[in-house]
Amino acid sequence: xxxxxxxxxxxxxxxxxxxxxxxxxxxxxxxxxxxxxxxxxxxxxxxxxxxxxxxxxxxxxxxxxxxxxxxxxxxxxxxxxxxxxxxxxxxxxxxxxxxxxxxxxxxxxxxxxxxxxxxxxxxxxxxxxxxxxxxxxxxxxxxxxxxxxxxxxxxxxxxxxxxxxxxxxxxxxxxxxxxxxxxxxxxxxxxxxxxxxxxxxxxxxxxxxxxxxxxxxxxxxxxxxxxxxxxxxxxxxxxxxxxxxxxxxxxxxxxxxxxxxxxxxxxxxxxxxx
Amino acid sequence: xxxxxxxxxxxxxxxxxxxxxxxxxxxxxxxxxxxxxxxxxxxxxxxxxxxxxxxxxxxxxxxxxxxxxxxxxxxxxxxxxxxxxxxxxxxxxxxxxxxxxxxxxxxxxxxxxxxxxxxxxxxxxxxxxxxxxxxxxxxxxxxxxxxxxxxxxxxxxxxxxxxxxxxxxxxxxxxxxxxxxxxxxxxxxxxxxxxxxxxxxxxxxxxxxxxxxxxxxxxxxxxxxxxxxxxxxxxxxxxxxxxxxxxxxxxxxxxxxxxxxxxxxxxxxxxxxxxxxxxxxxxxxxxxxxxxxxxxxxxxxxxxxxxxxxxxxxxxxxxxxxxxxxxxxxxxxxxxxxxxxxxxxxxxxxxxxxxxxxxxxxxxxxxxxxxxxxxxxxxxxxxxxxxxxxxxxxx
Numbered sequence: 001x002x003x004x005x006x007x008x009x010x011x012x013x014x015x016x017x018x019x020x021x022x023x024x025x026x027x028x029x030x031x032x033x034x035x036x037x038x039x040x041x042x043x044x045x046x047x048x049x050x051x052x053x054x055x056x057x058x059x060x061x062x063x064x065x066x067x068x069x070x071x072x073x074x075x076x077x078x079x080x081x082x083x084x085x086x087x088x089x090x091x092x093x094x095x096x097x098x099x100x101x102x103x104x105x106x107x108x109x110x111x112x113x114x115x116x117x118x119x120x121x122x123x124x125x126x127x128x129x130x131x132x133x134x135x136x137x138x139x140x141x142x143x144x145x146x147x148x149x150x151x152x153x154x155x156x157x158x159x160x161x162x163x164x165x166x167x168x169x170x171x172x173x174x175x176x177x178x179x180x181x182x183x184x185x186x187x188x189x190x191x192x193x194x195x196x197x198x199x200x201x202x203x204x205x206x207x208x209x210x211x212x213x214x215x216x217x218x219x220x221x222x223x224x225x226x227x228x229x230x231x232x233x234x235x236x237x238x239x240x241x242x243x244x245x246x247x248x249x250x251x252x253x254x255x256x257x258x259x260x261x262x263x264x265x266x267x268x269x270x271x272x273x274x
Numbered sequence: 275x276x277x278x279x280x281x282x283x284x285x286x287x288x289x290x291x292x293x294x295x296x297x298x299x300x301x302x303x304x305x306x307x308x309x310x311x312x313x314x315x316x317x318x319x320x321x322x323x324x325x326x327x328x329x330x331x332x333x334x335x336x337x338x339x340x341x342x343x344x345x346x347x348x349x350x351x352x353x354x355x356x357x358x359x360x361x362x363x364x365x366x367x368x369x370x371x372x373x374x375x376x377x378x379x380x381x382x383x384x385x386x387x388x389x390x391x392x393x394x395x396x397x398x399x400x401x402x403x404x405x406x407x408x409x410x411x412x413x414x415x416x417x418x419x420x421x422x423x424x425x426x427x428x429x430x431x432x433x434x435x436x437x438x439x440x441x442x443x444x445x446x447x448x449x450x451x452x453x454x455x456x457x458x459x460x461x462x463x464x465x466x467x468x469x470x471x472x473x474x475x476x477x478x479x480x481x482x483x484x485x486x487x488x489x490x491x492x493x494x495x496x497x498x499x500x501x502x503x504x505x506x507x508x509x510x511x512x513x514x515x516x517x518x519x520x521x522x523x524x525x526x527x528x529x530x531x532x533x534x535x536x537x538x539x540x541x542x543x544x545x546x547x548x549x550x551x552x553x554x555x556x557x558x559x560x561x562x563x564x565x566x567x568x569x570x571x572x573x574x575x576x577x578x579x580x581x582x583x584x585x586x587x588x589x590x591x592x593x594x595x596x597x598x599x600x601x602x603x604x605x606x607x608x609x610x611x612x613x614x615x616x617x618x619x620x621x622x623x624x625x626x627x628x629x630x631x632x633x634x635x636x637x638x639x640x641x642x643x644x645x646x647x648x649x650x651x652x653x654x655x656x657x658x659x660x661x662x663x664x665x666x667x668x669x
Contacts, residue, residue: 169358169360171324171345172324187362188361269407269408
């Protein structure tokens with residue numbers, strides 16, 4: 001028998017696999033089982049309904065855009081929090097976590113109140129003819145809100161451990177500040193930015209509570225896929241709800257897989273070290 | 275290019291990193307900044323690189339104000355102790371970095387950059403490594419990449435911050451000899467920081483020994499080793515035995531042995547002598563004016579043997595170095611009785627509080643008439659008190 005340096009391999013692997021199976025795979029398997037009642041034909045039929053298609057498009061399109069916005073804004077906030085020392089920094093740092101902690105419905109209602117045509121922000125935007133609440137833009141706002149902390153929190157530790165002498169080396173080699181950022185700092189952050197993007201995306205795709213309040217839920221326009229699932233459930237169409245769930249699951253899986261591959265490529269320099 | 279550093283001062287929150295440092299660096303010179311950690315040597319290097327600025331003082335380069343120039347305008351190549359390579363770039367991309375970030379009008383054509391990278395990699399003996407990432411290289415290879423990267427921008431001044439500090443002993447010796455050859459080929463003015471005296475003595479044309487933000491002595495390795503200017507230099511460079519001397523009549527005496535006539539003509543009652551282990555003469559038969567000693571232990575370190583001698587008259591041990599061959603010829607063993615006498619010593623007079631007076635140095639040789647070197651007294655009395663010589667003084 002081969003000896004392992006680290007003891008407890010069998011026990012820990014067995015434990016983690018059963019845990020993963022119980023908590024993650026079992027519910028997903030049940031979901032797929034339920035959806036299989038519809039058959040493959042039924043699933044395709046369901047996906048051809050324009051209303052379903054529009055909802056899926058909004059859910060995934062909105063989530064991707066929201067994650068992209070969060071990557072940019074999150075990088076900026078994480079940068080400021082790590083690189084600068086200013087009064088109130090710790091408070092600012094704690095505020096970043098609030099979207100994690102707030103019940104999503106509360107966040108949704110608060111956002112709606114702000115962005116509604118008579119709200120604090122909404123009334124000013126309304127003057128320019130811009131409508132946020134009850135439009136796809138409102139969906140985006142809610143998705144940005146819930147995904148934001150993921151990017152900041154994944155970036156912070158990586159930014160903190162970036163070695164300062166690498167930037168100094170670039171400076172003595174003649175690079176300007178923006179060149180140092182674009183050519184030295186950003187490339188080293190790409191893998192982490194992708195992780196943050198994936199987390200923010202996953203969160204926004206699955207978001208329900210905060211979105212439905214601000215979305216207005218107009219079919220074909222501002223209706224998200226999770227809402228369709230809830231509606232199906234309310235009409236006791238369990239198989240339909242499950243089928244839609246499986247479709248979302250498949251899309252999410254493909255997206256996250258793509259991000260992982262991209263991330264691997266972006267980290268090629270760290271691999272096969274001697 | 276001649277670099278002229280004039281009374282540089284740099285303070286960090288609680289201590290002076292540089293205290294009135296002045297230094298001239300000649301074109302094509304290989305200068306070592308040598309000192310213990312916290313002596314200000316790295317701060318000085320960073321000021322030259324433009325990564326730090328002094329509170330006061332001037333740095334001029336061929337008469338031009340160096341401090342007013344941004345780091346990228348200084349034509350300086352900097353090599354860091356921990357390489358500071360761009361780990362997301364290949365070796366070739368690392369070397370090309372300094373050329374690629376240039377504004378379009380001064381940037382070489384792509385083919386020109388590739389050719390230059392190729393040439394530099396050959397120069398640092400890394401041909402064929404261009405496509406690898408830094409994580410795939412050994413420490414010595416990484417440091418050579420860092421050097422090639424610094425040389426790519428054709429600097430006028432090469433700065434090395436403990437360049438071999440992170441490497442293991444064997445690689446370090448090979449790499450520093452190689453660096454010395456490279457320096458001779460390129461003729462580049464080079465300043466390197468080290469805390470390793472052996473490295474500084476072996477590599478440098480001149481050494482500036484630093485201590486607590488000051489330069490204690492600047493000189494060739496030979497001068498630094500043979501004619502140390504201050505007690506700190508004596509103790510920091512090489513090994514040394516410290517002997518307390520008392521004035522008895524017109525002579526200075528230690529352990530009953532007369533060194534020589536008092537060169538200070540009764541000005542000082544006490545002095546301190548530094549004798550290098552290789553400057554102790556050993557004999558199995560009595561020598562005139564020698565101390566009787568007992569050989570306590572022999573540490574055989576290859577070609578040289580380190581001998582620990584117990585000298586009753588001095589009531590502390592002396593260390594003597596002799597060639598292993600001589601040791602064998604004399605047939606010495608632990609516990610043997612010996613006679614030992616110093617051949618050379620560097621002697622500093624002590625003031626009443628036991629502080630060494632750095633300006634008052636006496637290079638003593640057995641059998642040679644007494645002469646003192648009065649070095650220009652650079653320091654005030656109060657500052658001298660800061661470097662107390664204590665412990666080895668017997669009363």
